[in-house]
Amino acid sequence: MYALVDGNNFYVSCERVFAPRLAGKPVVVLSSNDGACIARSNEAKDLGVKMAQPWFQVRHLEKSAGLIAVSANHELYGDMSARMMAVEARYAPRQEVYSVDESFLDFEGVRDDLVGVGRHMRAAILKETGLPTSVGFGATKTLAKLANNIAKTADRKPGSYPAALAQVCDFGRLSPGELDALYAATEVGLVWGVGRRTTEKLKAGGIHTVLDLMRADVATLRRQFSVVLEKTLRELHGTRCMELDDVPPTRQQILVSRSFGTPITRVEGILEAVSEFASRAAERLRQQGSVAGAVGIYFMTSPFRTNDRQHSVNVTLPLPRPTADSAVLMRAAEMAVRSQFRAGFRYAKAGAILTDLQSAGHEQGELDLFSALEADAPPSVDPRARLMSALDTLNNRFGRDSVRLGSTAMGSDGAEVAVWATRQERRSPRYTTRWDEIPIARA
Amino acid sequence: MNSPDDFPDGAPVGRDGPAAPTVRRTSSAFGSPGTDSTVRRLDLNDLLVRHQEATFMMRAAGGAMHEAGIDDGDYLVVDRSLTARHGAIVIAAVQGEYRCRRLEQAAGRGGRPGAAALVAADPAVEPIVISEDTPLEVFGVVTFVIKSLA
Numbered sequence: 001m002y003a004l005v006d007g008n009n010f011y012v013s014c015e016r017v018f019a020p021r022l023a024g025k026p027v028v029v030l031s032s033n034d035g036a037c038i039a040r041s042n043e044a045k046d047l048g049v050k051m052a053q054p055w056f057q058v059r060h061l062e063k064s065a066g067l068i069a070v071s072a073n074h075e076l077y078g079d080m081s082a083r084m085m086a087v088e089a090r091y092a093p094r095q096e097v098y099s100v101d102e103s104f105l106d107f108e109g110v111r112d113d114l115v116g117v118g119r120h121m122r123a124a125i126l127k128e129t130g131l132p133t134s135v136g137f138g139a140t141k142t143l144a145k146l147a148n149n150i151a152k153t154a155d156r157k158p159g160s161y162p163a164a165l166a167q168v169c170d171f172g173r174l175s176p177g178e179l180d181a182l183y184a185a186t187e188v189g190l191v192w193g194v195g196r197r198t199t200e201k202l203k204a205g206g207i208h209t210v211l212d213l214m215r216a217d218v219a220t221l222r223r224q225f226s227v228v229l230e231k232t233l234r235e236l237h238g239t240r241c242m243e244l245d246d247v248p249p250t251r252q253q254i255l256v257s258r259s260f261g262t263p264i265t266r267v268e269g270i271l272e273a274v275s276e277f278a279s280r281a282a283e284r285l286r287q288q289g290s291v292a293g294a295v296g297i298y299f300m301t302s303p304f305r306t307n308d309r310q311h312s313v314n315v316t317l318p319l320p321r322p323t324a325d326s327a328v329l330m331r332a333a334e335m336a337v338r339s340q341f342r343a344g345f346r347y348a349k350a351g352a353i354l355t356d357l358q359s360a361g362h363e364q365g366e367l368d369l370f371s372a373l374e375a376d377a378p379p380s381v382d383p384r385a386r387l388m389s390a391l392d393t394l395n396n397r398f399g400r401d402s403v404r405l406g407s408t409a410m411g412s413d414g415a416e417v418a419v420w421a422t423r424q425e426r427r428s429p430r431y432t433t434r435w436d437e438i439p440i441a442r443a
Numbered sequence: 444m445n446s447p448d449d450f451p452d453g454a455p456v457g458r459d460g461p462a463a464p465t466v467r468r469t470s471s472a473f474g475s476p477g478t479d480s481t482v483r484r485l486d487l488n489d490l491l492v493r494h495q496e497a498t499f500m501m502r503a504a505g506g507a508m509h510e511a512g513i514d515d516g517d518y519l520v521v522d523r524s525l526t527a528r529h530g531a532i533v534i535a536a537v538q539g540e541y542r543c544r545r546l547e548q549a550a551g552r553g554g555r556p557g558a559a560a561l562v563a564a565d566p567a568v569e570p571i572v573i574s575e576d577t578p579l580e581v582f583g584v585v586t587f588v589i590k591s592l593a
Contacts, residue, residue: 020580021539083496128497128524130582432499441534443503443513443543443563 001114001137001172002244003105004144005088005121007081008132008152010101011039014080015070017130018431018439026067030055034071034425035259042156054304071427079432083129091121096244104141106244118168137170141242142235145192146210147171150182161185183211193232198225210236254292256281257351263302267341270299270350271334277352278333282326285354291322293356295332297340302348311347313340322358329354491587497524499583501534501541508532508543510564517590519543523583534582535561537571541582544571 007013011029016022026043030036037044037053047065049058061067081100089095092105107114118135125133134155136148151169154161161182171179188210189199201224207213214236222230231241256277264270274297285292300312317332333352429437492498501519511532513519519534527533529548534541544561547570551557559573573579 020536020541020582023536023539086496128494130523435500438500438502438518439541440504441501441519441541441543443505443508443515443517 001107001110001139001170002141002144003092003107003114003118004098004136004138004141004148005103005105005125006134006136006148006152007084007101008134008155009039009041010081010131011072011077012041012044013131014077015073015428016041017080018076019428022068026061026065028055028058028067028069029073030069030071030426031259034069034261037069038072056304069426071425073428073430075430075433076428080129080131084125084131084133087125087128088121090124091117094244104144104244107137114170115168115173118170122167135168137168137172139172139238140235140240141244142192142232143171143238146186146190146236149190150186180211183214184209186210188213191232191236193228198229201225252355252357254281254284254354254357255351256284256353257298257349259302259349260347263305263308263346263348264350265343265346267338267343270341270347271337273350274299274333274337274352275330277350278330278354279326281352281354282324282329285329285357286324286360289360290357291324291360292319292329292354293322293358294318294354295329295336296353296355297333297336297351298353299337299347299350301345305346305348308346309344311342311345313342315340316353316355318356322356324360491520491589493586494522494524497583498522501543503543503588507563507565507568508545511545513543513564513585513588514590517588519585520587520589521583522586525584525586527581527584532585533561534585536580536582537561537577542571543585546579546581 012022012027015027015029022041024043025041026047026049027041028037028044028049029039031038034055036055037049037051037058040049040051044067047058047061047067049061049067055069058067059069062069077100084101085095085097085103088103088105092107092110094106096104096106098104107117110117114137118137122133122135125131134148134152136144136146136151138144138147147169150161150165151167154163154169155166158166165182174182186209187199188194188202188207189196191210191213194202194213202208202213205224207216213233216233218230218233221233235241258273258277260269260273264273278295278297282292294316296314296316298312298314300314301308301310303310315336317336319328319332323329429439431437431439499521501521503513503517503519504515506515508514513532521534525531527546529546531546532543533546534543535546536542542561544563546559547562548559549557559579561571561573561579563570571577
């Protein structure tokens with residue numbers, strides 16, 4: 001059996017551990033530019049705040065309903081995630097950390113009462129880290145995900161599912177009849193891997209619930225949908241199509257993007273932002289030991305600002321030779337911006353995407369993050385690779401942007417350069433990673 | 444109040460495993476017993492952090508716990524995995540903020556715990572009596588106090 005352990009409203013829960021004033025209040029966490037709600041407490045969900053909803057659309061709830069918004073504090077969430085994952089890892093021989101707040105655990109061969117194990121684990125995580133979680137057990141990853149969803153919903157909305165399934169739900173302990181009743185009460189769109197468009201198509205074809213999907217004709221589905229859906233269906237029937245990955249797969253693309261705090265109208269601002277994004281993407285590229293064969297950039301106006309004229313650009317530049325060199329990647333990104341920029345628009349968002357990724361292999365030499373600076377490391381063949389490695393090491397050690405390449409340095413256009421810098425007016429202290437920001441206890 | 448600079452910024456707090464062994468290679472053909480072996484210098488984490496995932500650092504503000512050895516500006520090592528018992532110095536949420544107090548738990552009847560209160564070391568400070576309106580919400584148990592003397 002697999003378990004999926006998931007932090008409930010994870011970012012909000014992390015904030016609440018250190019700020020008891022947030023308990024029981026409607027709370028949202030805003031994306032790093034304070035643009036959109038990326039986590040909501042149950043109370044905020046009850047107020048009707050939707051996932052990823054732009055902040056300006058719900059801002060009025062601050063005054064009318066006491067909604068509290070905080071800026072994303074990723075340093076805090078990262079440390080709390082590491083603590084949560086470490087507690088979970090005690091309970092199973094193998095763990096796959098799937099995202100900042102989710103991990104799969106492999107209970108293959110474990111004969112214990114899994115609901116009991118799940119409750120014990122949940123209590124330990126809550127006690128040690130203060131974070132509430134939901135636990136789902138299933139024979140496949142897709143089933144474990146679904147069980148987790150049911151455990152969470154049964155807890156949050158009493159009456160939606162049997163109360164016994166709240167917080168911890170083990171499909172392995174339910175009879176076929178009980179499972180069918182759950183599947184019939186669950187919308188097909190909640191199944192892992194069934195996206196919004198597939199859901200619409202399925203519903204048009206009369207498939208509304210998980211049970212409908214499971215009883216659908218496989219041959220018909222295969223004709224109408226991708227093999228992905230067929231795989232999902234087999235997983236729902238209990239056939240493992242996805243194994244537990246001990247090593248996360250290399251990312252196939254690296255995207256760094258951000259909404260601007262204030263719209264940007266001039267080319268210098270877009271250039272500055274996009275080249276910075278390319279530089280950060282390049283850093284991640286080197287961390288995973290890859291090179292990129294193409295650089296994509298995009299920038300766009302805000303579709304939410306309906307009074308603004310709309311314009312969006314999305315281009316990809318293939319590179320003559322795959323590289324992980326920040327300077328080359330940034331130059332390509334800047335060229336793409338210059339070729340596409342049009343004045344007279346209020347740009348709200350931009351991004352840089354590195355694609356066509358491949359292993360750095362031999363051509364780049366050793367790019368291990370620390371070895372290049374260690375005295376006894378073998379000298380790297382490529383001086384530029386060494387420079388990149390040194391850049392990453394310094395930024396890692398002394399904080400982002402301690403050292404930048406010349407072309408990412410702050411431009412002369414101070415005003416517009418400053419506006420796209422992350423707007424995090426409401427960020428909470430980094431309680432667990434900075435000595436000067438640890439919580440205060442009144443004594 | 445001590446300066447926050449007593450500790451380096453960004454130093455990891457309470458989540459370190461045992462420190463990586465310090466390995467030094469020398470070019471001496473015979474090796475040197477002083478530097479060639481793998482030695483592990485004393486690490487305060489081993490002493491102060493009993494449960495890595497559950498240990499958090501806090502800082503005391505105020506003088507009401509002076510008689511209990513906690514002064515304004517002291518660093519507190521707080522272990523969430525411990526269960527707060529009578530007499531323990533705890534961090535508890537009171538009216539939306541964290542307080543450092545001693546937990547006093549009267550013996551109840553039939554083996555059940557009696558009335559509880561969060562009591563300052565300074566007798567002039569009014570205890571916080573736990574009731575249905577003021578539930579006991581313990582963050583963790585204070586296990587060590589770190590103070591700067593020089």
